Amino acid sequence: MDLATRHGDKPTSLKSVAERHDLSEHYLEQLVAPLRNAGLVRSVRGAYGGYNLSRPPEEITAGDVIRILEGPISPVEFEEEDNPGRRQLWKKIRDAIAEVLDNTTLADLNNQSSDSDDSYMFYI
The missing domain is CATH 1.10.10.10 (Winged helix-like DNA-binding domain superfamily/Winged helix DNA-binding domain)
Structure with missing residues (x-):
């Protein structure tokens, strides 16, 4: 930042x-x-x-940075999940997180922090 x-x-x-x-x-x-x-x-x-x-x-997203520093975006290891319903839920959660991160740029984050008194x- x-x-x-x-x-x-x-x-x-x-x-x-x-x-x-x-x-x-x-x-x-x-x-x-x-x-x-x-x-x-x-x-x-x-x-x-x-x-x-x-x-x-x-041109740089939060997703770019997080994937480089932390690896793939996945809240849990859902591939091991036996229950197909739970596995689908975790995939949807992962995809939703990735969508937000991939659509939030460093410029967006800077603008958000400069709009408030607290950075x-x-x-x-």
Whole structure:
């Protein structure tokens, strides 16, 4: 979210993100590595280096980020479910969650948090 807010600006260091949000820089390094490998963020080396989103926040969905950091979106392992009715229910729940995440962009999340006095903190 921090990179989305600063999209179009100079690269943002993880140290500055960590300080702004009271997070561990080491934790952020663990998050940014798979995002960089997947092509959602790019790193810039040098004295004024850091990280930027590789695409505009309007083109990156919450689903993109969550799948990269957490894997497939599934609230439970329903494939093992013996009851076909329950299995169908879990599939519908999974699909509904995926639809919301895939239709919510980082720009949407930034707009929602800037519309209120309290900003959201998204934990993964």
